[in-house]
Amino acid sequence: MEYYNNMIGDGTTKTFYFTFPFFGVNDVQVTIDGVAQTTDEYIMTPTLTPNDADTQYTGGSIEFLTAPANGAIVTIYREIDLVRHIDYQPTEKPLSYQLNQEFNQCIGALREIKIKIQNILNLATLPTLVNLLTTVTDIQESLPDFLTADDLTDINTAIATLPNKADIDMDNLSSTGKSTITNLGMPDYANGTQLSVSAGQSVQIEQDCCLYLYASNNGGIQIRQTNANGIILAQLTQNSSIETSCMIYVPAGITIYIKTKTGNSGITKYPLRGQ
Numbered sequence: 001m002e003y004y005n006n007m008i009g010d011g012t013t014k015t016f017y018f019t020f021p022f023f024g025v026n027d028v029q030v031t032i033d034g035v036a037q038t039t040d041e042y043i044m045t046p047t048l049t050p051n052d053a054d055t056q057y058t059g060g061s062i063e064f065l066t067a068p069a070n071g072a073i074v075t076i077y078r079e080i081d082l083v084r085h086i087d088y089q090p091t092e093k094p095l096s097y098q099l100n101q102e103f104n105q106c107i108g109a110l111r112e113i114k115i116k117i118q119n120i121l122n123l124a125t126l127p128t129l130v131n132l133l134t135t136v137t138d139i140q141e142s143l144p145d146f147l148t149a150d151d152l153t154d155i156n157t158a159i160a161t162l163p164n165k166a167d168i169d170m171d172n173l174s175s176t177g178k179s180t181i182t183n184l185g186m187p188d189y190a191n192g193t194q195l196s197v198s199a200g201q202s203v204q205i206e207q208d209c210c211l212y213l214y215a216s217n218n219g220g221i222q223i224r225q226t227n228a229n230g231i232i233l234a235q236l237t238q239n240s241s242i243e244t245s246c247m248i249y250v251p252a253g254i255t256i257y258i259k260t261k262t263g264n265s266g267i268t269k270y271p272l273r274g275q
Contacts, residue, residue: 219263
């Protein structure tokens with residue numbers, strides 16, 4: 001059950017009704033277009049729940065002193081404070097209705113937190129990434145140890161650099177955008193660099209790349225990691241005029257050691273797209 005009601009103002013209506021259950025008048029919060037309203041801006045009239053130990057009230061009405069503007073979103077929602085309401089004394093017998101209400105309030109507060117967490121996991125219920133930050137902030141306020149202030153600042157910074165959720169869904173990308181994402185990390189064949197190779201040469205790889213090796217006319221080429229005794233990463237030998245070749249991926253930070261054989265052989269280095 002969602003403990004809130006959304007309504008739209010028409011510039012004239014002052015009274016708005018809500019239907020969710022709650023325990024006390026302080027549980028009910030009101031916003032207009034996301035801006036919290038103070039209790040001196042409206043009058044709340046709760047509907048008493050008769051003969052029900054679960055909640056004290058079921059719904060009620062909010063009467064604004066000034067009618068919300070036409071098209072304004074009026075949100076009335078429940079937010080239970082995680083605080084103790086009754087101090088049970090060791091010499092007194094606890095009353096069952098007090099225990100029931102105390103436990104029901106705790107369960108109610110936990111349900112609200114569960115709903116907020118589910119909304120984070122189900123981004124389809126959040127129209128924008130700004131709403132995601134708002135929801136995370138609400139949970140942080142409910143559970144002080146959930147996130148630190150620095151965590152929320154980092155989330156806010158990340159969200160500020162992104163568009164709305166709909167803009168980053170794969171289905172909303174153009175064919176060019178999909179092709180660009182698909183090709184990320186693939187060799188950039190338009191920007192290849194021919195390496196000048198010689199036997200016993202070491203080359204430092206400063207950026208993730210793909211190396212294209214080829215050999216023909218009795219040529220050969222071998223690449224080892226670090227030095228002449230390092231692990232063989234790739235090796236080609238061709239005893240005819242037909243060219244043979246292969247492509248290998250080499251991460252940044254690797255030093256390769258090159259060995260060549262008499263004949264025609266070489267290496268072309270291709271950077272990866274998106275770097």
